[in-house]
Amino acid sequence: MSAQQNASTSSEALPSKAGIVVFPGFEPLDAFGPIEALYTLSNEFKLDLYVIAATLDPVYTGLNDPQLNKAGSHFGVNIVPTHTHETVPDDLEVLLVPGGAGAAAPTVAPTVEFIKKVYPKLRYLITVCNGAAVAAAAGVLDGKRATTNKSYWTMLTSLSPNVKWVPTARYVVDGNCWTSGGVSAGIDVTLGWISKLYGEERARTVANIMEYEWRHDPNWDTFAYVFGVASA
Amino acid sequence: MSAQQNASTSSEALPSKAGIVVFPGFEPLDAFGPIEALYTLSNEFKLDLYVIAATLDPVYTGLNDPQLNKAGSHFGVNIVPTHTHETVPDDLEVLLVPGGAGAAAPTVAPTVEFIKKVYPKLRYLITVCNGAAVAAAAGVLDGKRATTNKSYWTMLTSLSPNVKWVPTARYVVDGNCWTSGGVSAGIDVTLGWISKLYGEERARTVANIMEYEWRHDPNWDTFAYVFGVASA
Numbered sequence: 001m002s003a004q005q006n007a008s009t010s011s012e013a014l015p016s017k018a019g020i021v022v023f024p025g026f027e028p029l030d031a032f033g034p035i036e037a038l039y040t041l042s043n044e045f046k047l048d049l050y051v052i053a054a055t056l057d058p059v060y061t062g063l064n065d066p067q068l069n070k071a072g073s074h075f076g077v078n079i080v081p082t083h084t085h086e087t088v089p090d091d092l093e094v095l096l097v098p099g100g101a102g103a104a105a106p107t108v109a110p111t112v113e114f115i116k117k118v119y120p121k122l123r124y125l126i127t128v129c130n131g132a133a134v135a136a137a138a139g140v141l142d143g144k145r146a147t148t149n150k151s152y153w154t155m156l157t158s159l160s161p162n163v164k165w166v167p168t169a170r171y172v173v174d175g176n177c178w179t180s181g182g183v184s185a186g187i188d189v190t191l192g193w194i195s196k197l198y199g200e201e202r203a204r205t206v207a208n209i210m211e212y213e214w215r216h217d218p219n220w221d222t223f224a225y226v227f228g229v230a231s232a
Numbered sequence: 233m234s235a236q237q238n239a240s241t242s243s244e245a246l247p248s249k250a251g252i253v254v255f256p257g258f259e260p261l262d263a264f265g266p267i268e269a270l271y272t273l274s275n276e277f278k279l280d281l282y283v284i285a286a287t288l289d290p291v292y293t294g295l296n297d298p299q300l301n302k303a304g305s306h307f308g309v310n311i312v313p314t315h316t317h318e319t320v321p322d323d324l325e326v327l328l329v330p331g332g333a334g335a336a337a338p339t340v341a342p343t344v345e346f347i348k349k350v351y352p353k354l355r356y357l358i359t360v361c362n363g364a365a366v367a368a369a370a371g372v373l374d375g376k377r378a379t380t381n382k383s384y385w386t387m388l389t390s391l392s393p394n395v396k397w398v399p400t401a402r403y404v405v406d407g408n409c410w411t412s413g414g415v416s417a418g419i420d421v422t423l424g425w426i427s428k429l430y431g432e433e434r435a436r437t438v439a440n441i442m443e444y445e446w447r448h449d450p451n452w453d454t455f456a457y458v459f460g461v462a463s464a
Contacts, residue, residue, distance in 0.1 A: 018307075028271060029442065032264035035309065036415065039260060039293070042305035049307040058312050061271070073274035075250075075281040077267065080290050080310035129443075151441055182443035183268065187416075209383055210261065211361075211414035211455040213445060223443040 014197060015093035015123055019050035022079065023111045025063035025102020030128040031079075033187040034096050040206045041194055052088050053081035054110045063101045085114040095122050098186070099129030099149065112137045126178045126193060128186030135177070136160035144174040149182030150227040167231075168224040170215050181223060188215045246429060247325035247355055251282035254311065255343045257295035257334020262360040263311075265419040266328050272438045273426055284320050285313035286342045295333045317346040327354050330418070331361030331381065344369045358410045358425060360418030367409070368392035376406040381414030382459040399463075400456040402447050413455060420447045 018038060020031055038047060053059050062076025063069070083089075095118060102108060115138035119125060127135050132148040133156050135141050142162040147169040149156065157165040166172045171180040171189035173196075180189035191214050195203035200216070207214035224230040250270060252263055270279060285291050294308025295301070315321075327350060334340060347370035351357060359367050364380035365388050367373050374394040379401040381388065389397040398404050403412040403421035405428075412421035423446050427435035432448070439446035456462040 027268070028264045029261075029268035032260045032268075032309075035293075035307075036259070036261035036264075039307050042303060042307035043301050044303055045305070046303040047305050047307055049309070051309055061267075069275050071274060071276055071278040073277070073279050075267075075271050075274035075279055077264075077281070077283055078312040080312060149443065151443075182441070184419075184442050184444040208455065208458050209414070210416050211381065211383075212416040213447075213454065215445075222445065223440065226440050 014045060016046045017048055017050065017089060017092050018094040018096065019052045019088060019092050020096040020098065021052045021111055021114060022059045022081065022098065023053065023102050023108050024060055025100050025105055025107070026059070026061055026098045027100030027129055027183060028061045028077065029183050030098030030100055030131060030186050031096070033184060034126065034128065034190040036210060037187060037190040037194060037206055040209050041198065041202070045198065050088055050092060051079065051082045052085065052114070055084055056081050061100070063105060065101060065105070068101050085110065088118070090121065092118065092121065093123040095125050097125065097127040097131035097135055099131040099133070103130045103134050108134055115140060122176065124176050124178065124193065126189060128180050128189065129182045130156055132179045133159060135179070136163050141177060141179070144177055145172050146174065146177065146179040147172045147181055148179065150221070150223040150229050151182060153227060153229040167229045168221045169218055170221050171218045173218070181221060187212055192216060192218060246277060248278045249280055249282065249321060249324050250326040250328065251284050251320060251324050252328040252330065253284045253343055253346060254291045254313065254330065255285065255334050255340050256292055257332050257337055257339070258291070258293055258330045259332030259361055259415060260293045260309065261415050262330030262332055262363060262418050263328070265416060266358065266360065266422040268442060269419060269422040269426065269438055272441050273430065273434070277430065282320055282324060283311065283314045284317065284346070287316055288313050293332070295337060297333060297337070300333050317342065320350070322353065324350065324353065325355040327357050329357065329359040329363035329367055331363040331365070335362045335366050340366055347372060354408065356408050356410065356425065358421060360412050360421065361414045362388055364411045365391060367411070368395050373409060373411070376409055377404050378406065378409065378411040379404045379413055380411065382453070382455040382461050383414060385459060385461040399461045400453045401450055402453050403450045405450070413453060419444055424448060424450060
């Protein structure tokens with residue numbers, strides 16, 4: 001019996017096409033936490049990754065923003081997109097949206113437009129950190145429960161008052177929108193998503209291979225307390 | 233008073249040049265967990281990143297290995313090196329070595345040679361997962377205490393009998409070699425390294441911004457028990 005047949009899912013076919021949309025100044029772990037979990041899964045279940053950006057030019061994780069980068073460091077990595085906003089396949093099923101300093105920069109505008117355009121065709125949207133603010137700017141979280149990072153909570157949530165922001169949550173699921181807290185929380189939301197579609201045992205196996213302490217209670221959120229937003 | 237002046241370090245200057253050596257089939261989170269922590273640090277402390285590979289061609293995280301990739305997925309990301317093994321600056325101070333399926337493939341050989349060549353000039357070597365096996369193959373861990381991932385413990389450690397392998401450890405420090413357990417443990421070893429050089433408060437701040445549950449006890453290791461190597 002193949003691993004596919006073991007998955008405790010509904011009769012609906014498992015997704016095989018996942019994308020991540022990147023933009024200058026995306027947060028490295030926002031992207032590569034979920035990518036690690038899905039890569040591990042993809043050894044057992046057919047899943048292809050589409051790396052999507054405005055153009056096919058490499059996309060840098062850093063931003064030359066002296067406000068943020070006070071030390072004048074050059075610390076980032078260029079990753080290579082496989083598809084543009086225009087060439088991504090029509091049947092993309094899952095879209096990951098990372099956050100990062102670049103999610104708050106004007107250069108994120110084409111990403112917002114892309115999410116607006118592609119969301120109606122998606123089966124699942126997963127956001128990490130202030131990737132939720134990018135999705136919210138596209139209007140796709142209006143009226144939905146969602147969360148984002150806790151260190152910039154007040155600023156981020158005030159930008160999108162039509163979203164029902166949940167302050168104490170590692171991640172939140174509303175309909176097909178899976179939104180998570182800051183940075184590392186992207187790993188938990190992805191494991192939660194794997195658990196829902198492929199079964200808890202599979203998600204546990206992925207977490208163990210990653211030697212990651214999976215928080216599979218979406219309401220666990222130490223960082224809401226660290227940053228004083230738990231009662232917001 | 234600048235953040236630099238607050239660092240609780242010895243009188244020795246803080247490092248400003250860190251590199252990561254990559255090879256085909258490196259594990260995404262092995263690289264981008266430490267990169268995230270150091271990127272966050274680099275906003276306050278001058279630290280540049282060198283992405284090092286055999287050539288300047290993009291390096292793919294996946295491997296086309298049907299033994300590993302049972303589902304025939306195409307799930308990986310290409311990252312762009314900034315330097316080759318030959319062009320990396322002579323005064324590189326810190327080297328990160330990720331693991332992954334590619335760390336066990338013949339294509340890792342030039343990386344082993346590079347580590348052998350560069351190690352004597354380094355101030356710090358940090359390995360993640362079976363990146364320790366790559367460093368061990370270069371001989372730089374001989375006679376030292378070290379750890380690696382727990383899911384392939386017996387196979388990995390038997391390859392390098394001259395290393396004093398520590399089975400129950402999130403990470404191990406021996407001299408200037410910082411080795412960690414599997415995948416996510418790379419975040420903890422990097423936070424531990426930040427704590428040592430920049431002070432525990434700075435490491436805690438970085439962990440909080442990452443919304444990461446930092447395990448700052450290097451002896452904590454649930455996964456040694458999960459994979460039954462705790463008594464090895």
